Amino acid sequence: MLNILVLGGTDEARRLAAALAGRAGTHLVSSLAGRVRNPKLPVGEVHEGGFGGPEGLVAWLAERRIDVVVDATHPFAARMTASAVEATGRAGVPLLILRRPGWQEGPGDDWRWVPSLAAAAESLPELGERVFLSTGRRSLPVFAGLDGLWFLARSVDPPQPPLPRRLEVLLSRGPFTVEGELALMREHRVDMLVTKDSGGEMTTAKLLAARELGLPVVIVRRPPPPGGVTAVETVEDAVAWLETVAGAGDVHAG
Known part of the structure; x- marks a missing residue:
């Protein structure tokens, strides 16, 4: 055996x-x-x-x-x-x-590669004010001090503090569709997407939606x-x- x-x-x-x-x-x-x-x-x-x-x-x-x-x-x-x-x-x-x-950048993408979650947090203020944060619930404390930004965070389970002051949490599990991601980003008027280079097809829809909307994507390297x-x-x-x-x-x- x-x-x-x-x-x-x-x-x-x-x-x-x-x-x-x-x-x-x-x-x-x-x-x-x-x-x-x-x-x-x-x-x-x-x-x-x-x-x-x-x-x-x-x-x-x-x-x-x-x-x-x-x-x-x-x-x-x-x-x-x-x-x-x-x-x-x-x-x-x-x-x-x-x-x-991992994911590969394609025509029309505006990807900003960073080495860590901390580096991602530092890069956000110059990109806009409304952030779609798709990096997992355990990462949220890294962004807790950015009081000038508004965050939409998606995770499977509720996050634990410390958390960003201006935060809306969406509890959901993939896979997701491009149409659904487009509707979500438009509804919340997000300026940027933050994610990690997880790879795979279950969550690529958010990247395609960001491309269609012309949004910058901050991606943490593996x-x-x-x-x-x-x-x-x-x-x-x-x-x-x-x-x-x-x-x-x-x-x-x-």
């Missing part, structure tokens, strides 16, 4: 679990950090709540006799990825990183990937890698 741990919470993680479900000789456990209420659950066994850092993950891998780990977390989950790299290295367990490709770790961009490539590793005998039998 090949025991696989998928560090998930993303659409790619759910699709990988579905692709491997029911395969003879394979058992997959999907891990969710528990940061979102009522998350979309993958098929199969699910572990919720994290592991307690690298030390806890090393112990968990040994206890469950995990043969291989796939890190399919969000592209900005740098702490979880670093923990996975450290833990699998210490445990001698192969690690694969599954990351969807954290750099860890060195020395195999990485793929598609679920199909992840499945092929797992088959290759298992066939080569590079994992111990669970």
Whole structure:
């Protein structure tokens, strides 16, 4: 039996679990950090709540006799990825990183790349007064001191303070449509969009809507990937890698 741990919470993680479900000789456990209420659950066994850092993950891998780990977390989950790299290295367990490709600027786009959320916040006053903030609820404290700006923030769960003084929160979960995003931006008369380079198709509609409206988009770059770790961009490539590793005998039998 090949025991696989998928560090998930993303659409790619759910699709990988579905692709491997029911395969003879394979058992997959999907891990969710528990940061979102009522998350979309993958098929199969699910572990919720994290592991307690690298030390806890090393112990968990040994206890469950995990043969291989796939890190399919969000592209900005740098702490979880670093923990996975450290833990699998210490445990001698192969690690694969599954990351969807980032977004690519196209004709008509007005994108402003920044290295961090703090840099994004600094850039906003010169761009306008009404901000569509699509960077996740945990990022809102970074923008709390910008009292001269009005914010529309969208997240799955309610954000926690500190928060911007002039803030409207929209609780919603993607995917979204271009028509819906256009209507939202027009209704709230936003001057700019702020987002992170999450990649994928579930939330690209906001970028297309901003292009059509001629709005500037401030985009936070992804954290750099860890060195020395195999990485793929598609679920199909992840499945092929797992088959290759298992066939080569590079994992111990669970």
